[in-house]
Amino acid sequence: MSRLSNKSASPLRYPGGKAKITQFVSHLLDLNSINGTYIEPFAGGAGIALNLLYADKIQSIVINDLDDGVFSFWNTVLTEPEYLIERIKKIPFDFADQEALPDSSVLQSIWEEHHYRYSKNRYHDMREKAFDFFMLNRTNVSGIIKAGPIGGINQDGKYNISARFNKQTLIDRLEMVYQHRDRIKVTNFEASHFLAQLAEERICDTSNILVYLDPPYYVQGKNLYNCYATDKIHELVSGQLLENNWKWLLTYDVAPQINMLYPSTQVQKFKYGIHYSANKKGNFQEYMFATNALTIESFANVTLTTI
Structure with missing residues (x-):
């Protein structure tokens, strides 16, 4: 068991990653006396899920994400982590050894190789896609797959693609996930379909769960993620949440279109502040909605304001 922290222990970096509210969750x-299964239908880097699991606050976690790159990565970590680890060891740069850093042209060619393969998406081996996704996640600005590399295409910026690539740290994080593999389930459904499966108890027993949803930003999602939710998906997800009796929590960027999907008569509605570095840096307000069945209050770094 590890000490519960708001720092992310995930191998992935993620724009809007919510590990920083782990203690609140x-x-x-x-x-709410929940210690069974913690579920993330939009998992991404799964920062909170892993923190809770490692601290034994929860018996098991379910990581779901529609993005094939995300799913390929988590599936490979749980089944063949040695593939990823051996590939990491062969990468000719390491933040921990800046004296051995290759020339900028070499860094540029390495990034372009992974970017080209991933953009073509002609994989015959899920492990290869998992590794290319992982490399872009660790070497792109803010971990955004659609963004360019840290340091720019020419690798002539203040930082370069090694800035978030400490080999031993990453290997340790992969091995930590694998050590807990028997308590982790990974799925690859569109979120509303995942929730429909959950309602039928095809995912797990639902008597002792917390479902935490952090969908792609409503406003900026299409600019940040390969898989982002359409208006219809946002609507379908709200329908599933309002129809079922699970204990659930939901965070969103502040958008009136989302606010309309969750009537005050049916859910608890709040705003809270959170710091981000993706896209534009600073402290921003977000929505936090919760089922009326969930007892909720401000805690740690999360101060809730009722709306």
Whole structure:
């Protein structure tokens, strides 16, 4: 068991990653006597999920993501982590050894190789896609697959693609996930379909769960993610949440279109502040909605304001 932290232990970097509210979510588990399964239908880097699992706050986690790159990565970590680890060892740069850093032209060619393969998406081996996704996640600005490399195409910026690539740290994180593989389930459904499967208990038993949803930003999602939710998907997800009796929590960027999907008569509605570095840096307000069945209160670095 590890000490519960708001720092991410995920091998992935993610724009809008929510690991920083881990202690708040852990407090909700305690308030609501939940210790069974923690579920993320839009998992991404799964920062909160892994933190809770490693601290034994929860018995198991379910990581779901529609993005094939994300799914390929998590599936490979749980089944063949040695493939990823051996590939990492062969990468000719390491943040921990800047003296051995290759020339900028070599860094540029390495990034372009992974970017080209991933953009073509002609993989015959899921492991290859998993590794290319991982490399772009670790070497792109803010971990955004659609963004360019840290340091620019010519690798002449203040930082370069090694800035978030400490080999031993990444290997340790992959091995940590694998050590807990028997308590982790990974799926690859569109979120509303995932929730429909959950309602039929095809995913897991639903008597002792917390479902935490952090969908792609409504406004900026299409600019940040390969898989982003359409208006219809946002609507379908809200329908599933309002129809079922699970204990669930939902965070969103502040958008009136989302606010309309969750009537105050049916859910608890709040705003809270959070710091981001993706796209534009600073502290921003977000929505936090919760089922009326969930006991919820401000805790740690999360101060809720009722709306």
